[in-house]
Amino acid sequence: xxxxxxxxxxxxxxxxxxxxxxxxxxxxxxxxxxxxxxxxxxxxxxxxxxxxxxxxxxxxxxxxxxxxxxxxxxxxxxxxxxxxxxxxxxxxxxxxx
Numbered sequence: 688x689x690x691x692x693x694x695x696x697x698x699x700x701x702x703x704x705x706x707x708x709x710x711x712x713x714x715x716x717x718x719x720x721x722x723x724x725x726x727x728x729x730x731x732x733x734x735x736x737x738x739x740x741x742x743x744x745x746x747x748x749x750x751x752x753x754x755x756x757x758x759x760x761x762x763x764x765x766x767x768x769x770x771x772x773x774x775x776x777x778x779x780x781x782x783x784x
Contacts, residue, residue: 688736688741688743688744688745688766689744689745689772690744690745690746690747690758690762691747692746692748692750692754692755692758693712693748693749693750694712694714694750695712695748696748698728698732699725699728699729699732700714700721700724700725700728701724701728702724702727702728703720703721703724703725704716718751721754722753722757725754725757726757726758726760729757733761733762733765736765741765741766741767742768743766743768743769744762744766744768744770745770745771745772746758746759746762746770746771746780747771747772747773755771759780759781763783764783766783767782768781768782768783769781769782
């Protein structure tokens with residue numbers, strides 16, 4: 688499974704205000720509020736994935752580190768392996784059993 692953390696992923700940012708300015712997406716919702724919203728959305732996304740399909744997850748997409756930390760916290764114990772991809776290379780971040 689791949690989770691795109693860019694602001695183009697409407698499922699992760701559902702409930703947040705995102706706007707496009709001059710072709711660039713911007714998060715309008717204050718970070719203090721967005722962290723809870725994104726965490727809940729990530730949990731819903733993961734809960735919809737059958738446990739048998741939770742071998743690996745790749746986190747990718749241009750976004751601030753805080754968003755990666757929120758989503759990582761949600762996925763780290765739900766998948767056997769968590770990877771980060773910058774589009775050129777993929778790096779193993781965590782691996783369990």
